[in-house]
Amino acid sequence: MGCISDELLGTFLPIVVYWLYSGFYIMLGSFDNYRLHSRKEEDVKNLVSKKTVVKGVLLQQTIQAAVAIVLFTVTGDAAGDAAALQNSSLVLVRQFLIAMIVLDTWQYFMHRYMHHNKFLYRHIHSQHHRLVVPYAFGALYNHPLEGLLLDTIGGALSFLLSGMSPRASIFFFSFATIKTVDDHCGLWLPGNFFHVLFRNNSAYHDVHHQLYGSKYNFSQPFFVMWDKILGTYMPYSLEKRVGGGLEVRTAKEHKGD
Template sequence: MNKTSTPPEIALRPQLDLFPGFISDQTLALLAPIIAYWTFSTFFYLLDEMDLFAKYRIHPPAEVASRNKCSKLEVFRAVVLQHILQTATGLLLNKFEPAQMTGHESYELWKISMRLNVSPAVAQAIYYLIMPAFRLFMGFFILDTWQYMLHRAMHMNKFLYKHFHSVHHRLYVPYAFGALYNSLVEGFLLDTVGAGLGYLLTGMSTRESIVFYTFSTLKTVDDHCGYDLPWDPLQILFPNKSVYHDIHHQSFGIKTNFSQPFFIHWDEIFNTKYKDTNNYIQEQKRQRKQRYEEYLKKEHKKTK
């Protein structure tokens, strides 16, 4: 595209779906997060069942059964119900969504090039990379803000905690597929509405929403996975990680570390970050190392 002072014509037409004839982009935006949730959860479930990467497990397996106040079947049912409600809400809202259009991109690129006095190549980088990344980041920020405020309110208000949020805290030892184990009311308000606001307020396209919803789901699962994996990119990129959120699930930290799922700035701003977070993380590493060394000794004795 050559730089010119004459704006290109806009010829709008419906945008083809990513998988035309198979599934619409709007439906994919609803299904992709659910597929991601159960696929990623299955990965961590297999780690548990096959006893892999035991030295990175935050809590020993015995604590899952002894400390949690709900069965895995209860958790599974509750998450399935939430996914049904989430999907039904999305299908309803899709009926009011305008069709995604294309044919305006050349004009938008020209406008960026003229307003910022940049080359067409730079305009393309801004339009196709920087602007979508910014919308995605703002979606993260909005979701974090919504979830922090509502999550904190559900702990501070006895009625909200007793009737809604206490369900999630039956999991003292979180595991991956329990990430969305909530009461239906909380799940709808915290996750469905929170993600919806991130999408609407940033003006994301449907395809951008697929990335936003799916990535947010993966991050939520990872926060509850029960593993402190040093090579996990989600735990490397974001300060809000599995060990940080694990503190919130313990009795001593239940009134702290409300932030989720990406950043921890609201905890720091409102002074709700657990005071000994860093010490807890180091102590967890020490305990994991000790447990793993004891595990190796037992295995060594078995082979003799």
């Protein structure tokens, strides 16, 4: 890919993609009819400023980039061998599926544990839940330790266990980044590609960010299988909100857990 190495692209392109795709959703945020929460709710319910969110995301991305550089350096020879074997699109599909399952599995169990362990939730994971009303560029707003444990280590495991090359990782991690941003965008757009392919979407994850759903819908970013298998799946419906837009409704919304 030109004069830039695959390792550098695999490290920094997902970061660029994160801000570009978030910017796309910032522009679409003016379409109030597709918002899952009103602008007033976003301003009132969220417990952290957008400036603080940007700083937090940049810190996490700095840590991710540092770990990625180390990972690519350590696995350099093995990655070169893997790249030589990738002559088939079927190989790439298999690697992507393995990486998706590994990432989902790691994040489900780590995410769920951070909710059930009171110390970890209070001091670490609650930072992400200061965004009661999620928005696109807040997708990676986490405590730095959570970012390292959930996202960075999860990404490293999916890379290593799938056997993908640095070149393949460019596409996988850019795709995973877009999916994560989409899940936090706070919008339900008609014809959304991700809503067609995945049941894990912006409405599904919005349930988790609400008080009544905080012990449900832990799965991210791709599938809902672990929630289904382990009984933490909370079904929902989308209804028109009084005053415009949409809202996510569940049977337990007014009953608590």
